[in-house]
Amino acid sequence: MSFISVFDVLGPNMIGPSSSHTAGAARIAYLAQKMINGPLVRVDFTLYGSFARTYRGHGTDRALLGGIMGFDTDDMRIRDSFRIAEEKGIAFCFVPNEEETDVHPNTVDIHMVNAAGQEMTVRGESLGGGKARISRINGVDVDFTGEYSAVIVIQKDRPGVVAHVTKVLSDRGVNIAFMRLFRKAKGEIAYTIVESDGRLPEDVAQKLEDNENVQNVMIIQP
Template sequence: MGFISVFDVIGPNMVGPSSSHTAGAASIALLARKMIGGNIKKVVFTLYGSFAKTYRGHGTDRALLGGILGFDTDNLNIKDSFELAKEAGIEYEFKTNEKETEVHPNTVDIELWNDEDLSLTVRGESRGGGKVMITRINEVEVEFTGEYSALITIHKDKPGVVANITKCLSDCNVNIAFMRLFREDKGATAYSIVESDEKIPKKVLDEIKENQYVQNVMLVQI
């Protein structure tokens, strides 16, 4: 049995009522916002399982919008996120999917568009106590928790690309805590996710982008 701390039971500092349905939802949306960057113009949320059934009563909708606005789980502005999203010019929509049942009960798909005409789709799961897992990026199955700073590189599955990523990080004295590669298929699009227990310098992004097989690099600072 894994170790469970008192903080896992109590949950994080948050705007209630539920660590799973509000704090977790806000954390997932905040990670999605950090991943795409820029100013968010439009967002569509698709909710599954208990999220779909109870999102209005538990304030999941407000928490998700709060995360998109950049609010942490304990930000009291979450309660006013509908109004603040409208003031920020963010178009938003909530959908439910109760037909797909082979998912974690607290799952949300977030499709985002920013002012640079970039789009991104992220699937997240709220796993209790405010803990979350990002499980899909643009239809590719991935895994990262958002508990560490993360560098996410989208690239062709070609020899030498991962080695180049680690070299760029080493040159900038970044200590790698975890690194995993996810891909659609051999030779297709791949996602390299590097997590570090320290902030990752932004200059790493430019160095990694110089590789001809790299399509995009996203930085999530914690």
Template sequence: MPSISIFDVIGPNMVGPSSSHTAGAVAIALLVKKLFPGTVKEVEFVLYGSFARTYKGHGTDRALLGGMLGFETHDLRIKNSFQLAEEQGLIYSFVTNEKETEVHPNTVEIHLTGTDGAFMSVRGVSIGGGKVKIVKINGVDVDFTGEYSTLVIRHLDYPGMVAYIATCLSERNVNIAFMRLYREKKGATAYSVVESDEEIPQELLEKLREHEKVEDVMLIQV
């Protein structure tokens, strides 16, 4: 059974009425922003379950937009996120999906388009007390929280890829807390997710990109 700290009981330092619907929403969007490789031009938030039903009353919409602007859960600017997004030229929209019910009740899927035309779709869930999980990237099931420094490598499912990634980490003395591989199917697109309890050196990303089967490398630094 996982341990629970006093901070899990009290909840996060936050703006808004709900740790799940406000702080969790900020945290999800901020993680997604960190994953996206470029500058976001347009973002669509697809809301499910209780997020879809109460997002305006609980400020989930302002929270998601605030996270996409780079705000932490306690940032007072979240209250003005609509205005600030418009001032920055960020195009945004909110869509509710109450037909799909086989999802966690606090679920949002974020579709991002960059200024260079790049597109990414990320699904996250708010699991309570301000804690969140990323559960899907571009249609592939994943599972990580962003509580550790996290390296996400998109690559083809090819023999030796895990060994290559592990070797690159070892050569730079990066301690691996968790490492998992997720894939669509054999030989298709896969995501290797590496979580470390220390800072991951930036130059590691360029080394990983040297492999011909690596398509993209994303980093969430804690």
């Protein structure tokens, strides 16, 4: 039996008008910007489904831009996110895609470029009630919500890497709530996503990167 929280009924603290189109959108972008080192210089948003049709009227564009600058769902600055982004020197655009229909109704692809030239594309889905799911990173299908502290390890798909990840976390007393491995194909780039019941130690990324097959580590704290 599944239970519905009162918070699922009432929705989150947010700048409206819609928990799905505004709060959920802000949440997706908030999670996305935590996966790349700042500062960002350009962000392109590709919108699908109802996001593509109603993003202006529902404030999805302002919410996405606010989230990408680290604003939480109830941050009043979301209303002025266009002006603030321009002041920060962040170039941005919104591209509706109504041709591709085999996606969740509230989906956005966020392509980010930082000042160092690093690029990353994250796909997110707004699930309702302000909740969101990250479903793709750089073309690799993944699945996490950001409701737990999470470490995302980008690695070569080689034997022993997952064991290295679990040992580092165990040595630091991290209690693993969920752990999943995602990859395009055997032997290529893979993503290990570990969600923890508590906050992750500050030095965990450095220790994880000690393995020669680990390319990058992202820490996402709620």
